[in-house]
Amino acid sequence: xxxxxxxxxxxxxxxxxxxxxxxxxxxxxxxxxxxxxxxxxxxxxxxxxxxxxxxxxxxxxxxxxxxxxxxxxxxxxxxxxxxxxxxxxxxxxxxxxxxxxxxxxxxxxxxxxxxxxxxxxxxxxxx
Numbered sequence: 001x002x003x004x005x006x007x008x009x010x011x012x013x014x015x016x017x018x019x020x021x022x023x024x025x026x027x028x029x030x031x032x033x034x035x036x037x038x039x040x041x042x043x044x045x046x047x048x049x050x051x052x053x054x055x056x057x058x059x060x061x062x063x064x065x066x067x068x069x070x071x072x073x074x075x076x077x078x079x080x081x082x083x084x085x086x087x088x089x090x091x092x093x094x095x096x097x098x099x100x101x102x103x104x105x106x107x108x109x110x111x112x113x114x115x116x117x118x119x120x121x122x123x124x125x126x127x
Contacts, residue, residue, distance in 0.1 A: 001046075003053035016040075020067055028069075037068040037107050037127065041096065049086045061092035064099055066126060070107075073126045097121045 001009055020038065027033040045062030061080065077094040084090065101112035101121040113120060 002051070002055040002057065005050070005055040020065070024067060033069045037066065037070065037103065039067075039099070039103060040065040045090065045092075047087060047089060048080075048082050048084070049088075057087070060089040064096055066099065066103070068127075070127050073124075076124050076126055094124070095121065098124050102127060 001012070020040075023038065024033065027036050041064055042062050045059040046056040047059035048056070051057050076099075077092075080090040080093070082090070097116055097119070098121045101116060102123040104110050104112040104115055105123060106127045
């Protein structure tokens with residue numbers, strides 16, 4: 001959505017929402033929902049200000065979704081401050097590596113430091 005974002009953003013978010021809902025519904029139907037945790041991630045975020053082609057440029061923060069019947073505390077973090085200068089990045093409130101550390105230890109039952117380059121990240125209370 002680098003250009004003309006208003007024409008595609010709502011459609012793209014609807015497609016993502018419908019696909020995730022259908023996947024979860026299928027898991028429930030097949031009695032597998034307690035065995036699956038679904039997580040989305042993007043390697044980049046978006047800046048809130050519109051660029052010259054009516055889109056948004058890559059930024060440093062983005063939402064990350066975790067879905068499943070074992071998920072609790074559905075919203076973690078705080079709303080970003082959007083009162084920033086044009087072309088400035090949003091400051092994130094939750095480090096994605098905290099989410100990874102939580103999933104690795106609590107869902108995959110493995111030591112997060114083995115995956116996260118021997119670094120320790122505090123875990124979050126969502127599973």
